[in-house]
Amino acid sequence: MGKSFSEIINEMITMPNIQWPEVWTAIVETLYMTVVSTIFAFILGLILGVLLFLSAKGKSIGARLFYSIVSFIVNLFRAIPFIILILLLIPFTSLILGTISGPTGALPAL
Template identity: 40%
Template sequence: MTIMGLDFSQVNLDEIVTATIDTLKMLGFSALFTFIIGLPIGIILYLSAKSSSWLVKAFYRIISIVVNILRSVPFVILLVAIIPFTRLIVGTSLGVLGTIPPLVISAAPFFARLVETTLREVDRGVIEAAQAMGASLPQIISKVLLREAFPGLLASMTMTAVALVSYTAMSGMVGGGGLGSLAINYGYYRYESEVMILAVIIMVILVQLLQMAGDKLVLHFTRK
């Protein structure tokens, strides 16, 4: 099939399917660990920022600086910089497995900041009411903060997942695998634009599906 001078009949669909599955694996596992790590960090940032203790405030500044540093480093540079750490953790710095640690290290601070910002939007009166009723800190976190902020947290998860899609594409520059690697290897090195275009189209569709699903969930759980 030829479209606008591009011959898609020569594209190896098996490679496209394999690369798509690899991208979904990277996205799924990295998103899971990002949410698991980023959520408690975001809660800690929120709670420590409001403390009146100078020791807790100092702890907040330290955590905040670390989060800001990790957020500031471009993903491609981070990907290369932590190769020894990645090999130590998963035994390789290549392929799907070797891409997950840098994806998590890059995305978890981003998600943590989103969590902190979302929790700040919770009505202070609701929290004070729970405190007046004798609720403990774990109860306030689980039954007040997280419940009230749940739609916002879903929106934050959606934003993070969309960002991770672009990160998986960048990982292809250093042998990360997936659609990004396929687009670079064929589109850049071999000048096979058809493969690159298909990879881009699939990633655009993936982002759209993630955004649509996230928006529907937010709308469903938002209180009218």
């Protein structure tokens, strides 16, 4: 027939199908990717932040142009996660509120 409830619980607790060496390898790889990308983002963010700070008070046309361009790019990248969130919430918003546009449609993302 099927497995008994106690057999299912025992299998869930002991997890016989999990290959632990592969799990540890995956954990190490995940931590490696996280640390490297965090260091990269920190260094790039620090450089961009310092450049934006120094060029914000610039009197020359070149400094103002540089600030405007880099500031626009930074703000564009800052908005990407929110845009992705709104796109992922479209079906949910439509289901719950019946609309995906206007102030009412924006409520779930807030």
